[in-house]
Amino acid sequence: MTHTSSDIVCKMYSTALGEVLLAANGQSLVGVWFDKQQHFPNTTDWQPVQAHRLLSETHAQLQQYLNGQRHSFDLPLAFVSGTPFQQRVWQCLQAIPYGQTTHYGHIAASVGAPKAVRAVGAAIGRNPLSMVIPCHRVLGANGALTGYAGGLARKQTLLALEAAHP
Secondary structure, eight states: OOOOGGGEEEEEEEETTEEEEEEEETTEEEEEEETTOTTOOOOTTOEEOSOOHHHHHHHHHHHHHHTTOOSSOOOOBOOOSSOHHHHHHHHHHTTSOTTOOEEHHHHHHHTTOTTOHHHHHHHHHTOSBBTTBOGGGEEOTTSOOOOOTTOHHHHHHHHHHHHHOO
16 A cells, blocks of 8 residues: 555654654654754645544653663554665664664665665664664764764763663
8 A cells, every 4th residue: 555645644742852743654653753853854745633543652652762661662663755775774773772882884784785884874864763763873983973863962862861771
């Protein structure tokens, strides 16, 4: 079944890290973005909702995660954007365990493109499911905090949260 952008429902929620826009398409979560983050989607054709079971469940799981009470998410996910390469990168990110980090070169090698470190970085920056797909767990080769569409302060907060709740 093919979905169009007009099939997407969305709602803005408050979290400890600021407002997040949650979006669903049918029975799957398709987006988690910090308000006004880099690569924020065009929501013109999306349907704002007051209540939605999956969006409410996502918000509850995000709250548990941000309170250190949840280490993984149990949500149906779907990619409705991104190139096949970007989607492979996003799928690879899901394998990074809670509380652990990796680097861009490792992700590039994992998706079969060891020389495409910059392309991997660009794909990670466009991750449509922030926090749920843990792009914040990817660091520079020297362990430096590099890039995060939601801002480096949030990336640092998320990494500190995971270190504090092993």
